[in-house]
Amino acid sequence: MKKRINVNKKSKDWKARYPLVEIHWLDILSDPSWQSLKGVMQMELPTCVTKGHLVSQVKGVTRVFGDHSLNKENSIDEVGNVTIIPNSVIKDIKKI
Secondary structure, eight states: OOOOOOOOTTOSSHHHHSOEEEEEEEOOOOOOSOOOHHHHHHOOOOEEEEEEEEEEEETTEEEEEEEEEEOTTSSEEEEEEEEEEEGGGEEEEEEO
16 A cells, blocks of 8 residues: 655646545544443544645655645635645555
8 A cells, every 4th residue: 555645846736746645544543431341452443544645654644635726827825624644544545
């Protein structure tokens, strides 16, 4: 499974510079109910899926944004819906 995507940071085209990706990652699970130890041992981490434009994969984290505004030059002005995922929990990442 792939855990890194190469990004063309020198591209002037924002679509090439921030490719659209789909990330499958493991999340923390917490359950406050009473259960047997056998049941605890059978629990699995949930796999979550995040889709967005890849900003970077440095210093142990992957950064993506889901929304953006464009300026008059058709370049990204601001971004929103930012997600930061620790690289250690990523199962797979691919361009879409």
